Amino acid sequence: MSYYAALHLPGLPLTCLLARKQVDSSLPAALLSSGKREKSFLLHLNEIATRFHLNIGMNTTRALARCPELTLYAADPKLEAQARAEALALIDTFTPDYEDTGADTFLLDLSTVLFASREEWLHQALETSRQLGLPLNLSLAETPDLAHLAALSCQTSSSLRYQPKASLSVLSEPPSICDLPLDLLRRNHAFPLPQADLLQLWGLRTLGDLIDLPRQGLAERLGPKLARLHDVLTGKHHRLLKLSRPRQDYQTSHHFEPSVEGVDPLLFMARRLLQTLCQRLASKQRAAEALHLVLSFENGAAHSRQLRQSEPTLDPDILLRSLHTHLDSLHAPAPISEFHLRLRPTLPHQGQHQLFQRGLSDPHKFADTLKRLSGVVGIDQLGIPQPAGNHRPGEFDLYPMEADLNIPTPSEPISAYSRLPLKRQRPPLVVRVASEKRGRHLQPLALLSGPHQGTIQDFRGPFPLSGAWWESPWQQSEWDVALPKNLLLQITYTPPHDWHLTGIYG
Secondary structure, eight states, rough: OEEEEEEEEEHHHHHHHHHHTOOOTTOOOEESSSSOOOGGGEEEETGGGGGTTTTTOOOOHHHHHTTOOOEEOOOHHHHHHHHHHHHHHHHHHHHEEEEOOSEEEEEEEEETTSSSSSHHHHHHHHHGGGGSSSSSEEEEEEEEEHHHHHHHHHTTTEEEEOSSOOEEEESSSSSOGGGGGGGGGTTTTTOTTTTHHHHHHHTOBBBHHHSOOHHHHHHHHOOOHHHHHHHHHTTEEEEOOOOOOSSOOOOEEEEEEEEEEESSSHHHHHHHHHHHHHHHHHHOEEEEEEEEEEETTTSSOOOEEEEEEEEEEEOOHHHHHHHHHHHHHHHSSSSSEEEEEEEEEEEOOOOOSSSSSOOOOOHHHHHHHHHHHHHOGGGOOEEEEEEEEOHHHTEEEEEEOTOOOOOOOSSSSSOOOOOEEEEEEEEEOOOOOOEEEETEEEEEEEESSSSSEEOOOOEEEEEEEEEEETTSSSEEEEEEEETTTTEEEEEEEETTTTEEEEEEEE
């Protein structure tokens, strides 16, 4: 079953003023309309002011007569726009499919969001909404309009309140709008109520009273508009949301006040911001191929780094892990004052698994391991060894190791020249060898030093090798020698008088 959520910020133009100015919540407050104060009227009331029998639309003189301690405020459109922008940024972290229904209400399509239960999602969403610092109502329903109606009252919705102290309440059962007063529709332009006075003369007081009336009779007597409202209240009318498309930029910023030391606060904020950016990418069928990080420090210094991913991804945890790996090796010259994140979009990676080829189950984890290893041993000391092109024994080149395991293929196949494995000594161990000259080459007779000493009982060689005559020429002779107890060694002679133990067979 798919659900729709409605997030309602009651009296947003007034509550954002009270929250930002940190006004005492136990005092009555009201927001005035524009114009002269004597001719203005009340636009919004806080919860305390409603206890003095004040109503929206009441003129200022009458309101002060009923409640002399009433504090009056003028609207601040800039502050209200900022609060709405913060609310939209929060909703963008819940789902990319939402409708900006009005000045204080947002409808969310949760058909693509996975959650175990209604209570779990509501509780988690309200906990996340604490960052707004504003009272709000949150409800779930099977249609957008029913969720909207339920969110208009704290009796039929889960709520977050700050009066007299911060409190969070979650409804354990689906809300019923039957007990809501019919006057609730008068104050909401999203649900027009034609001939409301006539309905009151009929004795209708709640939405349940309107639901109990026969739809056909309403349509014949009062017209199709009221019949459609009846369909909305009974859940028969299921409209499509007018989705607000997310922004096209995939970058975000955060300012720390005061500045922070260490990477833990940065990673905490980056996790939520990366979730928002990944949802924007997903709504455009794109993935992130690189993460660009910019840090600003308190002393005016800055740090910029582009973290390329092993393959395009939409997983914020993978991006956060890449960011964490980089920050572990960063030495900050001063506390961090702000940071900026930008994702570089590309098409998602599409690959087909091969039946007879092995691949990496998690290329991102492998790439993260490579980055950590390169930080320990050095970026030039990590790679895939391949035979060098100079034919010198024991030498090899390191090819960069990629997450797709694209190992370079040698131009010529390499075949084993011996059936016995050779364990090479790296670096070659200098030894003393007793030898005599026979013909053009020396012949080893015994090993006089090193870990293996003794008379040479048998040998094969010499095998003269040389190369690189055009730049730094080298030459050496190899012997395979046998010592007592069937010990087979490989030794080399480099003119004019250097002997080395280069390996052990077996």
